[in-house]
Amino acid sequence: MQHLTESTVTERVLERISDCPNPRLKQVMTALIEHLHEFAREVALTPEEWKAGIDFLTAAGHVTDEKRQEFILLSDTLGLSALVDIIQNRSRSGTATESSLLGPFYRHGAPQLPLGANIAGNTPGEPVLIQGQVRAAEGKPVAGALVDVWQAAPNGLYDLQDANQLEMNLRGQFRTDESGRFRFQSVKPASYPIPFDGPVGMMLRALGRHPYRPAHVHFMVSAPGYENLITALYITGDPYLDSDAVFGSRESLVAGYRPYNGKEGGSAIRETLEYDFVLAPTAANAHL
Amino acid sequence: MQHLTESTVTERVLERISDCPNPRLKQVMTALIEHLHEFAREVALTPEEWKAGIDFLTAAGHVTDEKRQEFILLSDTLGLSALVDIIQNRSRSGTATESSLLGPFYRHGAPQLPLGANIAGNTPGEPVLIQGQVRAAEGKPVAGALVDVWQAAPNGLYDLQDANQLEMNLRGQFRTDESGRFRFQSVKPASYPIPFDGPVGMMLRALGRHPYRPAHVHFMVSAPGYENLITALYITGDPYLDSDAVFGSRESLVAGYRPYNGKEGGSAIRETLEYDFVLAPTAANAHL
Numbered sequence: 001m002q003h004l005t006e007s008t009v010t011e012r013v014l015e016r017i018s019d020c021p022n023p024r025l026k027q028v029m030t031a032l033i034e035h036l037h038e039f040a041r042e043v044a045l046t047p048e049e050w051k052a053g054i055d056f057l058t059a060a061g062h063v064t065d066e067k068r069q070e071f072i073l074l075s076d077t078l079g080l081s082a083l084v085d086i087i088q089n090r091s092r093s094g095t096a097t098e099s100s101l102l103g104p105f106y107r108h109g110a111p112q113l114p115l116g117a118n119i120a121g122n123t124p125g126e127p128v129l130i131q132g133q134v135r136a137a138e139g140k141p142v143a144g145a146l147v148d149v150w151q152a153a154p155n156g157l158y159d160l161q162d163a164n165q166l167e168m169n170l171r172g173q174f175r176t177d178e179s180g181r182f183r184f185q186s187v188k189p190a191s192y193p194i195p196f197d198g199p200v201g202m203m204l205r206a207l208g209r210h211p212y213r214p215a216h217v218h219f220m221v222s223a224p225g226y227e228n229l230i231t232a233l234y235i236t237g238d239p240y241l242d243s244d245a246v247f248g249s250r251e252s253l254v255a256g257y258r259p260y261n262g263k264e265g266g267s268a269i270r271e272t273l274e275y276d277f278v279l280a281p282t283a284a285n286a287h288l
Numbered sequence: 289m290q291h292l293t294e295s296t297v298t299e300r301v302l303e304r305i306s307d308c309p310n311p312r313l314k315q316v317m318t319a320l321i322e323h324l325h326e327f328a329r330e331v332a333l334t335p336e337e338w339k340a341g342i343d344f345l346t347a348a349g350h351v352t353d354e355k356r357q358e359f360i361l362l363s364d365t366l367g368l369s370a371l372v373d374i375i376q377n378r379s380r381s382g383t384a385t386e387s388s389l390l391g392p393f394y395r396h397g398a399p400q401l402p403l404g405a406n407i408a409g410n411t412p413g414e415p416v417l418i419q420g421q422v423r424a425a426e427g428k429p430v431a432g433a434l435v436d437v438w439q440a441a442p443n444g445l446y447d448l449q450d451a452n453q454l455e456m457n458l459r460g461q462f463r464t465d466e467s468g469r470f471r472f473q474s475v476k477p478a479s480y481p482i483p484f485d486g487p488v489g490m491m492l493r494a495l496g497r498h499p500y501r502p503a504h505v506h507f508m509v510s511a512p513g514y515e516n517l518i519t520a521l522y523i524t525g526d527p528y529l530d531s532d533a534v535f536g537s538r539e540s541l542v543a544g545y546r547p548y549n550g551k552e553g554g555s556a557i558r559e560t561l562e563y564d565f566v567l568a569p570t571a572a573n574a575h576l
Contacts, residue, residue: 001530001539006374009535013367016531019496029495031331033366035323040371043319050363050372057359061349071345075338078321079301083328084338086294207317208307242289247300251289 010037056199063198067160069104073200076101076246077209085230092227095137096280100232101248103218105158110148110171116264118185119172123165125154125187129260129272130233134180134221137278141180145223145279148173149184151216156192185264188257188271189215191240204245211245214238219277226279233275298325344487351486355448357392361488364389364534365497373518380515383425384568388520389536391506393446398436398459404552406473407460411453413442413475417548417560418521422468422509425566429468433511433567436461437472439504444480473552476545476559477503479528492533499533502526507565514567521563 004012013033020026039045060070075081081101089099113119120127134145150171152158159169174182193211196204204211216232234241234249236256241249253275260272292300301321308314327333348358363369369389377387401407408415422433438459440446447453462470481499484492492499503526509517522529522537524544529537541563548560 001537001542003539004370004374004535006371006378009367009371009374012535016497017495020494021496022494025494028331028333028337031327035327035330036366036368037371039319039323040368040375042323043316044375044378045316045372047372047376049316050369054357054359054363057345058349058352058357061346061352061359064346064349069342069346071342071349075342078324079297080324080328081338082292083294083297083325084333084335086292086297087328087332088335090294090332206308206310206313207305208309209304243304247292247297249289251291254289 006041010034013037056203059199068195068198070198070200072104073194073198073246074203076103076194076248077200077204079247082247092280095278096227097229097231097277098250098252099230100216100250100253101246102220102230103246103248105152105160106150106218106220107160107168107171110150110168110173113172113174113184115174115177115181115183116185117172117174118265118267119149119151119170120153120185120187121166121169123153123169123187126271127267127269128186128188128257129183129262129264129269130186130217131181131183131272131274133276134176134182134223135276135278136226137280141176141178142223142226142279143176143178143180145176145180145182145221145226146173147176147182147277148220148222149186150218151186151189152192154187154190156190161195183264185267185269186217189217189235191215191238194245209245210240210243212240213244213246214240214249216248217273221277221279223279225282227282229277229279231277233273235273294329298322301325344491347487356483356486358486358488360392361482361486361534362491364391364482364536365488365492367535370535380568383566384515385517385519385565386538386540387518388504388538388541389534390508390518391534391536393440393448394438394506394508395448395456395459398438398456398461401460401462401472403462403465403469403471404473405460405462406553406555407437407439407458408441408473408475409454409457411441411457411475414559415555415557416474416476416545417471417550417552417557418474418505419469419471419560419562421564422464422470422511423564423566424514425568429464429466430511430514430567431464431466431468433464433468433470433509433514434461435464435470435565436508436510437474438506439474439477440480442475442478444478449483471552473555473557474505477505477523479503479526482533497533498528498531500528501532501534502528502537504536505561509565509567511567513570515570517565517567519565521561523561 159165196211447457484499
């Protein structure tokens with residue numbers, strides 16, 4: 001039996017996974033074990049600190065349920081989610097729209113609505129027409145693209161978090177018209193804190209950080225032959241644009257409200273938020 | 289707003305904790321964030337793999353309760369617990385007994401018993417007398433040291449895990465006599481798998497690893513003026529000595545059963561396991 005020291009313990013753990021039948025799993029776990037051990041050595045992690053970490057993960061597990069995902073909040077607030085997103089889009093062309101975090105509030109099955117419909121129901125707030133065009137990198141409009149949108153209400157809560165909102169409030173799926181254009185009515189989103197009554201909130205306070213996200217509207221845009229685009233629009237002037245608690249905001253994704261003079265379904269609209277999305281071709285399509 | 293790239297995202301997260309009022313927390317979190325990000329970059333972690341990690345932590349949180357600690361099992365099986373233990377004992381003198389993992393089954397308040405008592409009650413198994421001496425590094429016996437012992441039954445289960453065992457079965461606290469000696473009756477421990485019906489068990493299978501620990505008896509030895517010693521005795525010839533699933537076994541902590549011819553409280557004893565513990569002086573005491 002080999003003597004275990006600070007450095008040989010890492011070798012021993014790695015030897016133990018030498019027979020892992022899945023090469024990718026072996027690669028990922030090797031890097032995970034090496035970095036986990038190097039972290040502990042570098043800071044000389046004490047048993048008390050280790051125990052605090054175990055307790056933190058335990059509390060995060062216990063607060064997590066179908067409507068609350070503390071581990072995603074942890075990943076988001078440590079910048080890991082943003083990093084995974086950036087890595088995923090390493091090869092995407094520079095002209096395509098930047099991606100932004102999916103976040104924990106996406107739901108499948110939002111209602112399919114006609115262009116111009118209102119996703120806000122009777123949610124109190126300032127009305128706004130959100131519109132734009134979906135294009136390919138070379139400028140060609142993408143007709144029939146699916147534009148799936150979701151946002152928080154002006155009180156900072158998503159339907160999932162708020163008993164006063166109807167199911168699927170502030171969510172909708174739209175199809176672009178033959179010019180690649182989409183439009184829908186909504187209310188202006190507000191900046192809001194991520195849930196901070198759990199372990200992640202405690203962590204943010206201990207680190208001297210605030211829990212706010214700048215106001216945004218989420219978009220998932222998809223069309224055959226193009227990479228799925230998961231992104232969000234942020235609003236010019238929001239005080240949290242530079243300090244988004246989850247590192248989702250991007251300069252290229254900021255747009256401002258502009259005056260507008262029109263009607264949708266009988267309602268007068270005075271402001272609009274406009275943004276065009278540029279899709280990257282799928283790898284197969286890029287060769288054509 | 290700065291453009292986020294694979295490398296600048298790490299800088300941005302670190303900037304965000306620059307005002308952390310606790311210097312040690314800042315140091316630990318800085319290293320954690322750097323290693324977490326470097327891990328993701330190094331393996332180009334995909335969103336699907338990230339999601340699998342989130343699901344793993346969620347499942348670990350949900351299986352964890354008062355009697356089951358999946359995050360400690362995770363730390364143990366990745367060698368982190370062993371490493372923290374080794375780091376903690378960096379400065380301990382070479383003559384002191386090596387430490388080994390506390391493990392998740394320690395309980396406060398084991399019964400205080402007279403020397404020679406039987407901790408196994410009517411647990412079926414092969415009887416053995418476990419005995420030894422507690423000494424200081426220079427050889428002086430330590431009288432009145434508290435020797436807190438706990439072990440699994442021959443079926444591989446601790447009292448906490450087994451409805452057929454009485455509360456505090458196979459646990460006891462003893463005081464060394466004026467020669468620093470302790471002795472108690474028990475049954476021979478068996479090698480056993482750590483709980484492998486949860487996420488950590490799935491991980492071990494995916495990695496091609498077995499979940500077994502070699503047979504062992506846990507000891508916590510304490511006396512005024514000495515560092516608390518948390519260790520365990522392992523048994524010569526155990527097939528898992530070289531592949532302990534939690535990296536707890538140490539060559540210096542292996543002892544063999546020897547024939548014995550004696551009686552304790554009317555019971556004939558035929559085998560003994562003997563081991564002497566050497567305590568390190570506390571930092572304050574080491575200067576004397």
